Amino acid sequence: MKNKNHLRWSEFLIQTLIRVLGFSSIGFVLLIFLFLLREGIPVFFQVSPTNLFGTRWYPTFDLFGTLPLILGSVLVTVTAIVIAVPLGVTTAVFVREVAPNWAREVLKPMIEVLAGIPSVVLGFFGMTLLAPFVRETLGFPTGLTAFTGALILAYMALPTIISVAEDALDAVPKSYRDAGLAMGATQWQTIWRVVVPGARSGIVTAVMLGMGRAIGETMAVMMVTGNAARMPLSLDSIFRPARTMTATIAAEMGEVAQGSVHYHALFGIGILLFLLTFIINLAAATTIFKKRRRGGLR
Amino acid sequence: MVTDPAPKIRIQDVTYAYDDAAALRNVTLDIPAHAITVLFGPAGGGKTTLLRLINRLNDLVEGTRMSGQILLDNEDIYAPGVSVTDLRRRVGMVFALPLPLPGSVRQNVLYGPRLAGLRDQGRADEILFRSLNQAALWEEVKDRLDDSASALSGGQQQRLCIARSLALEPEVLLLDEPTSGLDPISTAKVEHSLFELKKDYTIVIVPHSVQQAARVADHAAFFLMGELIEHQPEKKLFTAPQKKRTEDYVTGRFG
Numbered sequence: 065m066k067n068k069n070h071l072r073w074s075e076f077l078i079q080t081l082i083r084v085l086g087f088s089s090i091g092f093v094l095l096i097f098l099f100l101l102r103e104g105i106p107v108f109f110q111v112s113p114t115n116l117f118g119t120r121w122y123p124t125f126d127l128f129g130t131l132p133l134i135l136g137s138v139l140v141t142v143t144a145i146v147i148a149v150p151l152g153v154t155t156a157v158f159v160r161e162v163a164p165n166w167a168r169e170v171l172k173p174m175i176e177v178l179a180g181i182p183s184v185v186l187g188f189f190g191m192t193l194l195a196p197f198v199r200e201t202l203g204f205p206t207g208l209t210a211f212t213g214a215l216i217l218a219y220m221a222l223p224t225i226i227s228v229a230e231d232a233l234d235a236v237p238k239s240y241r242d243a244g245l246a247m248g249a250t251q252w253q254t255i256w257r258v259v260v261p262g263a264r265s266g267i268v269t270a271v272m273l274g275m276g277r278a279i280g281e282t283m284a285v286m287m288v289t290g291n292a293a294r295m296p297l298s299l300d301s302i303f304r305p306a307r308t309m310t311a312t313i314a315a316e317m318g319e320v321a322q323g324s325v326h327y328h329a330l331f332g333i334g335i336l337l338f339l340l341t342f343i344i345n346l347a348a349a350t351t352i353f354k355k356r357r358r359g360g361l362r
Numbered sequence: 363m364v365t366d367p368a369p370k371i372r373i374q375d376v377t378y379a380y381d382d383a384a385a386l387r388n389v390t391l392d393i394p395a396h397a398i399t400v401l402f403g404p405a406g407g408g409k410t411t412l413l414r415l416i417n418r419l420n421d422l423v424e425g426t427r428m429s430g431q432i433l434l435d436n437e438d439i440y441a442p443g444v445s446v447t448d449l450r451r452r453v454g455m456v457f458a459l460p461l462p463l464p465g466s467v468r469q470n471v472l473y474g475p476r477l478a479g480l481r482d483q484g485r486a487d488e489i490l491f492r493s494l495n496q497a498a499l500w501e502e503v504k505d506r507l508d509d510s511a512s513a514l515s516g517g518q519q520q521r522l523c524i525a526r527s528l529a530l531e532p533e534v535l536l537l538d539e540p541t542s543g544l545d546p547i548s549t550a551k552v553e554h555s556l557f558e559l560k561k562d563y564t565i566v567i568v569p570h571s572v573q574q575a576a577r578v579a580d581h582a583a584f585f586l587m588g589e590l591i592e593h594q595p596e597k598k599l600f601t602a603p604q605k606k607r608t609e610d611y612v613t614g615r616f617g
Contacts, residue, residue: 165424242419243461243523247474248451248530251422257477261464 100338104331111325116332121293121307123316123326130333132293136306137340139296140210140289141279144217148278149271151218152225153260156270159226160233161255172230179223187287190216195288202303208290210306216284221274228273232266233259272348279310279341286311309337368436370395370534370564371416376430378411380423385411389430389590397580398556398565402572403611407585409568413536416566417453418446434534451478454527458539458570460519462511467503470511470522474530489529497525498555517548524555534564542570553578572612576600584608 108116111128118129159171190212198215199207236259244254260267290305293312313330320327369392378386386408393399401409414420416432418439432439439449451474463470471490472480480486490507494500499521503514511522520540527535537556541549556565556578569575575582576597583593584603592605603609610616 237461239457239459239461240463242455242457243463245419245422246417246450246455246457247477247526248447249474249477250447253477257473258463264464 100331100334103328104333104335107325107328107332110328116329119295121312123320123329126325128325128329128332130309130329130336132295133307133309133312133333134336134340135296136210136289136293137279137308137310137337139302139306140213140217140285140308141275143211143214143302144221144278145271145275147214148218148221148225148274152222152270152274153229153267155222156226156229156233156267157255157260160230161251161259172227175223175226179227183220183281183284184287186216186220187284190284190288204303206290206305208288208305209303210289210296211302213285213289213306213308214302216288217278217281220281220284221278224277225270225274228270229263229267232263232270235266236262268348272345275344276341279344280337282308282310282314286314291315309333313337368395369393370435371566372431372433372436373412373416374431374433376412376415376428376432378408378415378420378428379426381425384588386415387588391583391590391593393564393566394581395564396560396562398560398567398578400575400579400582401566401568401585402575402582403585403591404616406587408588409585410538412585413455413538413566413568416534416536417450417455419450419455421446451530452532453534453536454530454532455536456520456523456527456538456540458542460516460523460543462514462519462522465511466508467511467514467522468507471525471529473526478530493525493529494522496528496555496559497521498551498558499525515548517544517551520544520548521552521555524552528559532563534566535559537565537567539568539570541574549574572600572614576612584611586611 107128111126115126116128117131118127119131120127120129121132155175159168159175163171191208194215195207195212197207198204198209198212240258240262241254244258245251249257285308289308289311291307291311292305293307294301294304296302296304296306313333316326317330320330371393373389373391373393376386376389377384389408389412401412403409411420415428416434416439420426428440434449434453438444463473465473468490471493472486475486475489480489491500494503499518502518503522506513511519514522520543524535524537524540541552544552553574556567559565560580567578569578579597579599581593581595582597582599584591584599584605584607586607592599592603592608594604599608600612603612
């Protein structure tokens with residue numbers, strides 16, 4: 065009897081503990097979000113919209129134009145994705161479909177280790193090796209450009225893209241490959257026209273995760289993009305310095321007076337960044353959902 | 363039943379092993395043209411392996427060993443210089459589970475011909491009609507050719523897979539338990555289309571039951587644990603088996 069009581073008590077305790085832990089993690093995220101809103105919302109009242117979405121970011125002169133920062137983030141991220149996606153997806157195809165077993169067993173863990181390199185290390189690498197290289201080979205006045213940042217970001221997003229895309233390819237049933245081969249397709253045709261379309265939703269997820277990693281990245285980008293808040297409108301903007309939203313927050317938050325307009329503006333950028341990532345994720349989710357409903361995908 | 367004097371496929375003393383286990387031991391078998399040859403027996407007998415060897419689908423499986431020869435029209439299909447893709451266009455294969463590829467009914471049927479370089483639209487429509495008609499599917503899907511193939515029923519999907527193989531106009535059609543996932547009505551439809559097809563094709567089928575083996579066989583071979591126990595023309599294997607083990611299996615004493 066005593067034993068039974070004891071059991072019931074421990075059961076109750078464990079359940080309560082798990083429930084509290086589960087809810088608290090949701091609670092913390094919610095609190096962070098509320099804090100972000102509380103600190104960021106005021107700027108939308110303190111600064112006129114024409115100023116806030118203007119083209120000049122000079123906080124010391126009360127100019128809070130976030131447009132160059134938004135475009136800087138978009139420019140660096142899009143370029144990084146354009147570099148990383150073809151490279152990542154083809155690497156995944158190679159590792160999964162072409163490489164012999166022993167090579168796959170070596171490559172897969174190596175790629176996953178790459179994902180664990182701290183971004184400050186990559187930033188340092190970019191600053192000391194990649195930036196001079198870009199400056200000298202392309203002949204620009206500075207190597208700290210949006211392009212250099214995009215290269216580093218692409219490198220950071222690659223392990224995620226490869227790893228997730230590889231899992232997606234792995235999930236395509238072996239019988240798909242047999243069916244393709246049995247129709248007289250070459251190995252390449254089978255991969256490209258049967259296996260990759262079969263893994264499409266997983267590959268889209270891989271790209272989105274990579275993109276999420278790229279757009280939220282701060283340290284490496286801050287170290288190599290040159291941090292000049294200029295409008296990237298001309299064709300060669302990619303080879304000029306740029307400044308991203310994340311780098312702006314990280315660089316200026318330390319020296320801003322708490323409660324000032326500038327302080328609220330930085331949190332405002334945080335809200336914009338959040339919205340941007342949210343829209344990207346939403347877009348990704350709906351594409352995947354739509355494709356799945358049509359039945360074209362597994 | 364008159365079969366052509368020269369067999370379409372000659373399997374000569376084939377032994378095949380995966381990593382550690384032998385799947386086929388010294389199998390010698392002639393497969394006649396324009397007839398349905400049934401390979402049957404309990405699971406693990408090597409039937410599927412033999413089918414996969416006939417169109418070289420096991421080429422990419424690592425750690426296997428093979429000896430012996432397989433001849434198609436008296437030519438060794440494993441000889442150096444033989445084009446595997448050409449071989450697979452001559453020898454089509456249908457699998458146990460219906461496997462519509464991503465895309466519409468039309469895309470599925472035309473997958474093979476398009477890979478082989480077909481561009482002409484008129485010719486494509488012709489192939490589409492002929493293959494679906496031969497697989498006894500045309501009437502059911504003629505109004506939904508551009509719908510997703512995965513929206514078809516299981517039986518329709520399996521006949522679609524047969525049509526997909528037929529689109530390449532193969533000489534030989536290999537079927538690995540093509541009706542294992544189907545209801546009796548769909549099974550009857552598939553079997554009926556096989557009877558039509560054997561006029562033009564050489565068919566090798568692994569049936570999913572002894573009953574089906576007996577229904578469709580023009581020629582039957584009984585496999586047990588990687589060995590070919592016996593093979594007989596027509597339905598003698600089911601009415602007058604020579605070997606005790608065959609008799610035990612077809613009368614349901616084991617299996």
